[in-house]
Structure formats: C-alpha cells, structure tokens
Amino acid sequence: MILKERSESEELLSRRYLHRRMELSEKEKTYYFNLEKGYEGEKKFDILLEDLQEERYVLNDLLFEVNNSFFQIDTLIISQRAIHLIDIKNYEGDFRLDSDKLYSVISGKEYKNPADQLKRCTTLLRQLLQSIKYPSLIESHVIFINSEFTLYQTPLDAPFIFPTQLTRFLKELNQTASILNDHHKKLAKKLLSLHQPKNPFSTLPKYHFDQLQKGIYCHQCYSFSMAIQFHHFVCKSCGSIEKIEDAILRHTKEFNLLFPEKKITTHNIYEWCKTELNERTIRRILTKYFTKQKKTNGVYYK
Numbered sequence: 001m002i003l004k005e006r007s008e009s010e011e012l013l014s015r016r017y018l019h020r021r022m023e024l025s026e027k028e029k030t031y032y033f034n035l036e037k038g039y040e041g042e043k044k045f046d047i048l049l050e051d052l053q054e055e056r057y058v059l060n061d062l063l064f065e066v067n068n069s070f071f072q073i074d075t076l077i078i079s080q081r082a083i084h085l086i087d088i089k090n091y092e093g094d095f096r097l098d099s100d101k102l103y104s105v106i107s108g109k110e111y112k113n114p115a116d117q118l119k120r121c122t123t124l125l126r127q128l129l130q131s132i133k134y135p136s137l138i139e140s141h142v143i144f145i146n147s148e149f150t151l152y153q154t155p156l157d158a159p160f161i162f163p164t165q166l167t168r169f170l171k172e173l174n175q176t177a178s179i180l181n182d183h184h185k186k187l188a189k190k191l192l193s194l195h196q197p198k199n200p201f202s203t204l205p206k207y208h209f210d211q212l213q214k215g216i217y218c219h220q221c222y223s224f225s226m227a228i229q230f231h232h233f234v235c236k237s238c239g240s241i242e243k244i245e246d247a248i249l250r251h252t253k254e255f256n257l258l259f260p261e262k263k264i265t266t267h268n269i270y271e272w273c274k275t276e277l278n279e280r281t282i283r284r285i286l287t288k289y290f291t292k293q294k295k296t297n298g299v300y301y302k
C-alpha cells in the first residue's frame, strides 16, 4: 500500500524548466541530467514494487531532520518485522570500489560511496525512530537499478543489490509474511507528519525573467514552434496537440514555480507565454482555474 507517492521535486522541476528556457553551464547541465536520471531510476523501482505482496506500507521520497541533520530516503517500506530503507542508484557503466571510494572506470571520476551515504542515513533514521519512541529493526540496501551497471571489487558484505540480484531480492521480500497493525499505522502516520516538504539545501542556478526564453512549448518534444488550431496548440515539430487551456495552465504553473515572488497576473502570463492569443483569452483561463485576488494596484490570481 503506497502511502506517499513519488513525484518530481521542486528542484528537479525548476531545473527542467530552466534547461528548456536558457543555456545552462556544462556543470549545471550535468547536475540536472543526473537529477533526471536519478528520478528515472526511482520510477523504475516503483514499477517493480507494484507487485509487492503481503501487508506493507510504502513511503517514497522522504526528507527528515534529526539533531540538525537532514537526510533523504528514496523508498521506505514498513513491514511487520522490519523497516526497509532503500536507496536507489541509476548509475550506468563500469565502476570500481577502491579503499572505500567509488570511481568510474572510464573517466576515473570519484563518486560518493553509496555505502557511506546509506550508513549515515540508517544511523539518522535509527535516531529519529528512537526519538519518536518507535525503535524498529532497520534493513538498509542500495539498489543499483540500471542493468548496464557493473561494480568491480565489491566486498561481499556490501549492502548492495545489483541488477542481476533484484528479482531475487524482491522475491525474498515478498516471501516474508507481513501483517500490519495499529502500531505500524501510527508509525507511518508519524513519519509522514515529520516529512519536510522543502529541502533547504536545494539550490538553483541564477536566472532572471528577462533572460529566459518566453513562449509556449510542446509537452511532448519541448519545441517552441507551436501553431494554434481550433482551440488547440499544435506542435510543428512532432504534431502533438494540447488544449489551449491546458497549455496555459501548464505554463502558469511553471511561471509560478520559477518566480514565486511574482504575481500571477494576466499580463505576466501573457508575457511568459508569448503566443498569438490575446490577453482576454489568458484572463478567461486564469479566472476559470485560479481565484481572483483584488489589490489596489490591480488583479492577480492564486
């Protein structure tokens, strides 16, 4: 039973929008692509968990604070006997472990050792569970989800599940009986209430309204080359069709996430979407989906 679904973090969404509308530096681009890749891996794992047997609670994407330290959990499964803490890595290619450090074989680049990250996360989760008076057995694993991943020189006791072991891991998990009671339910509720929706450490590249490309882009291929036909936007590159309302709404949400300090006004959204539509059409759509707020200096929406 999934108690908390996974969705893109605000940071990932913001970076995704920025990538479409401005030229990111190489470093920012790499960072952004890694976020996308990580998210893609997590979604892949979610699909595998759809066949989870027995009574279990699944909580995705958690961020907790304990003793002034923040830690993130990709997937937490509450079973009768234990809590499974799962970190998902979508690394691709050949890697090697060398005196506890992780390197890419081809580039030689050093990565954070997932085992160290997992250890930290497990310790902090244990502290958290103690502080809320729910001491539980924790079983922690790093799951390498990408079938193109190989890790050389792995110690036998590493908490790693490799792509070739994933089916067996899930099978073994499913074969352990699990019946949940009120205690588990309260624990899950408590954990959900402690989840921090905003990550104070997420950062974004610097950007400014004037510097971003304006316009409506295709929801399938992200091309800015769009035509209007019968109340729809039609993509000139891939032929995808989207209702005008849906597209304006999508772009308004994007504007709101990127510029939380700016008000949603007809004029701002008109500037942002930069289409052949007139301001009246934009106003009509905003009125339909948002609540009108009146201020002495004009109307805006929420």
Ligand SMILES: [Zn+2]
Pocket: 218, 219, 220, 221, 222, 223, 235, 236, 237, 238, 239, 240
């Ligand atoms: Zn398209």
